[in-house]
Amino acid sequence: MKIAVIQFEPIFNQKDKNLSKIHSYINNIDAQLLIFPELCLTGYYFLNREEVNEVAETSNSDFIMELQSLSSRINKGIVLGFPEKDYKKQYNSCCVILPDENKSRIYRKTHLFYKERFCFDPGDSGFFVIDYPEWDVNIGPMICYDWRFPESARTLALKGADLIVCPSNLVTNVWQSALSTRALENNVYIAVSNRIGSETRNGETLLFNGDSTIYDYKGNVLVKAGPDDEKVIKVDIEPKKTRLKSFNEFNDIFKDRRPDMYKIK
Amino acid sequence: MKIAVIQFEPIFNQKDKNLSKIHSYINNIDAQLLIFPELCLTGYYFLNREEVNEVAETSNSDFIMELQSLSSRINKGIVLGFPEKDYKKQYNSCCVILPDENKSRIYRKTHLFYKERFCFDPGDSGFFVIDYPEWDVNIGPMICYDWRFPESARTLALKGADLIVCPSNLVTNVWQSALSTRALENNVYIAVSNRIGSETRNGETLLFNGDSTIYDYKGNVLVKAGPDDEKVIKVDIEPKKTRLKSFNEFNDIFKDRRPDMYKIK
Numbered sequence: 001m002k003i004a005v006i007q008f009e010p011i012f013n014q015k016d017k018n019l020s021k022i023h024s025y026i027n028n029i030d031a032q033l034l035i036f037p038e039l040c041l042t043g044y045y046f047l048n049r050e051e052v053n054e055v056a057e058t059s060n061s062d063f064i065m066e067l068q069s070l071s072s073r074i075n076k077g078i079v080l081g082f083p084e085k086d087y088k089k090q091y092n093s094c095c096v097i098l099p100d101e102n103k104s105r106i107y108r109k110t111h112l113f114y115k116e117r118f119c120f121d122p123g124d125s126g127f128f129v130i131d132y133p134e135w136d137v138n139i140g141p142m143i144c145y146d147w148r149f150p151e152s153a154r155t156l157a158l159k160g161a162d163l164i165v166c167p168s169n170l171v172t173n174v175w176q177s178a179l180s181t182r183a184l185e186n187n188v189y190i191a192v193s194n195r196i197g198s199e200t201r202n203g204e205t206l207l208f209n210g211d212s213t214i215y216d217y218k219g220n221v222l223v224k225a226g227p228d229d230e231k232v233i234k235v236d237i238e239p240k241k242t243r244l245k246s247f248n249e250f251n252d253i254f255k256d257r258r259p260d261m262y263k264i265k
Numbered sequence: 266m267k268i269a270v271i272q273f274e275p276i277f278n279q280k281d282k283n284l285s286k287i288h289s290y291i292n293n294i295d296a297q298l299l300i301f302p303e304l305c306l307t308g309y310y311f312l313n314r315e316e317v318n319e320v321a322e323t324s325n326s327d328f329i330m331e332l333q334s335l336s337s338r339i340n341k342g343i344v345l346g347f348p349e350k351d352y353k354k355q356y357n358s359c360c361v362i363l364p365d366e367n368k369s370r371i372y373r374k375t376h377l378f379y380k381e382r383f384c385f386d387p388g389d390s391g392f393f394v395i396d397y398p399e400w401d402v403n404i405g406p407m408i409c410y411d412w413r414f415p416e417s418a419r420t421l422a423l424k425g426a427d428l429i430v431c432p433s434n435l436v437t438n439v440w441q442s443a444l445s446t447r448a449l450e451n452n453v454y455i456a457v458s459n460r461i462g463s464e465t466r467n468g469e470t471l472l473f474n475g476d477s478t479i480y481d482y483k484g485n486v487l488v489k490a491g492p493d494d495e496k497v498i499k500v501d502i503e504p505k506k507t508r509l510k511s512f513n514e515f516n517d518i519f520k521d522r523r524p525d526m527y528k529i530k
Contacts, residue, residue, distance in 0.1 A: 150415035151527040181446035259529045262416035
């Protein structure tokens with residue numbers, strides 16, 4: 001199975017331009033699953049709920065329906081971050097659109113970063129995993145700052161994820177070794193799709209650091225983009241290899257767990 | 266507060282020789298807390314319960330009592346791995362002996378590695394944290410393979426640890442970046458005391474990789490020993506600095522957690 005991560009610079013509040021670029025990528029990249037950055041439909045740095053509300057999409061909007069048609073027609077999966085609205089609620093979401101539309105779902109970011117709390121509600125989708133038999137893969141999404149909490153990737157892995165997809169708009173570098181650890185400690189692939197460029201609002205500039213990376217299930221970097229280049233990185237993965245959680249005759253990193261000894265509250 | 270990690274080569278089944286060396290270190294190192302490797306009283310590679318039983322110590326043995334007296338007399342804390350027996354049970358344990366004997370406790374390794382299952386029972390102490398007001402520090406012990414499970418360090422941090430001490434007999438190198446991540450994701454210091462040398466039993470050799478490291482609460486390496494040198498590494502730490510879990514005006518890595526979204530079973 002071939003996956004691709006698309007690192008680019010979405011333009012703030014220019015949905016049509018961004019969407020046109022996204023469609024072009026989807027049509028031209030030769031891979032089964034395409035992973036785009038967080039909020040790449042609209043750009044990132046909203047200041048309040050009203051700004052988000054003006055550009056947010058519902059789960060049955062034309063934007064989603066068209067991606068679904070395209071996905072089904074060309075048999076490619078699409079993971080892509082966008083602002084979602086649902087009645088009075090607003091979420092920092094990503095769609096996981098798969099050729100079989102019955103499998104497509106939307107993940108709503110669980111852990112909100114920085115000023116996102118003024119724009120979005122905390123996600124209520126929870127961490128879920130989509131099994132996709134055609135490609136023999138189990139896909140689990142998380143978004144950006146979710147990386148900071150080992151429980152995010154752990155929850156996805158315990159629910160069966162082989163591949164964690166992580167659309168991001170990262171503004172630091174500390175995530176890099178941590179996401180390698182998340183891959184290692186769970187024995188899963190992780191694909192981080194980060195954006196590049198910067199956005200300035202009210203005199204504050206956020207610089208997005210690129211370095212999009214696909215890690216193998218031992219935490220090794222398989223392929224990595226640069227810090228500021230528009231780039232597509234691709235790699236073949238073998239999802240089912242992640243399912244063997246033992247690493248010697250006696251140890252299995254899942255069976256060895258002792259949940260009664262763990263405190264999470 | 267100054268802490269020291271002692272990296273050395275315990276000699277298998279030579280308790281007197283090892284203990285004499287340990288006492289010499291305790292008397293001569295200028296630090297408040299001394300952290301020795303896993304099972305450094307006896308060496309590591311036991312093959313069965315009977316072998317362990319012959320050399321294991323009880324929690325009120327002379328060995329422990331003498332360390333307690335020494336600790337109280339010279340006002341130094343001692344973390345040290347030893348095989349423990351308690352009636353029919355046997356544990357891969359470490360004592361956390363503090364000058365105030367009411368604070369001293371024994372941690373029993375939660376996650377057993379490789380052939381330890383033929384020698385020890387899974388630890389039943391659970392993860393605990395000792396607050397030590399005299400040094401204004403909260404100390405949480407884990408042992409070696411416990412590193413592999415993010416829940417170990419997480420549990421200690423959520424119980425208030427400022428400093429995680431990790432006596433070890435590590436035989437790989439993959440722990441190094443993972444323990445940096447454990448420090449970062451929990452905002453705690455971590456002191457890994459690994460042994461050096463090798464042990465061969467029944468034709469199988471285990472090579473212990475040294476590289477003992479003290480990490481700060483951002484995951485940076487403060488000081489590190491080499492892969493095969495007998496060495497004491499020391500550093501001053503500021504435990505209370507770990508207690509501020511926020512890193513900007515809006516985010517706090519503990520308050521941002523959403524335990525209802527996490528699966529641990």
